[in-house]
Amino acid sequence: MRILIALLFLAPPALADGFPMLSGDRALDRAEVNAMTSGGDVEFFEGGVSRYSVGGAYSYTYADEGGTAYGRFNVTPDGLICIDFRNGRSRCDRFVHSHGRLVMITESGDRYPIRP
Template identity: 40%
Template sequence: MRTWMILGLLSVATSGAAQEWKVHKGDVPFDAPSLKVQLSGQTLVFFDDGRSIFESNGQYQYTYGGGGTWYGHWEVTENSTVCVTFVTGVERCDRIVENGGRLVMQTADGLRFPVRAIEAHS
């Protein structure tokens, strides 16, 4: 069931530039160059043990906490947004902000996923 829900989220293509994001009190957005530096070469670890790997060469991997990996290419756009084009051709854009000293990923439909840890990717 969880896999189908996640696949459903991944199947919705959105434009980061056109998206109206729900801003929460304390959200601090990044400008595009700062967000690129923040993500490049890093792995974001979420509380469900999912991992987003942002390689410095633009390659991307998302591994679910229970296994399974999606591959793609990432790029930063405006409004603190990062877009991933998966090898399947599906694109998704998420907004990444800092709130209370923690990175938070916000999906196009308003879900928020705080980042538990940031690890340097080797």
């Protein structure tokens, strides 16, 4: 019985639109994501850079390889940023404020902090 009670208090990460969220995460809304992407480049701590262009063009330059992936992005009404890549792949990401830091979360739960 004690084990069952203990397990009830171990809450899994909350899911917002299928994205694993941690306690203290606050998802950016559409206006905040639009403002963030209107500045152009978003640099991640590992060194990669996402570039969001006004017309919806997107590119990601890898830190290690120096290669670049190209595509088009849009911001959904609930604040997701979805990218259709030229190679036929696509994905959506969620940006959150987490403990004073901006973080990108993938649907699989990978978290990528963004440089201020």
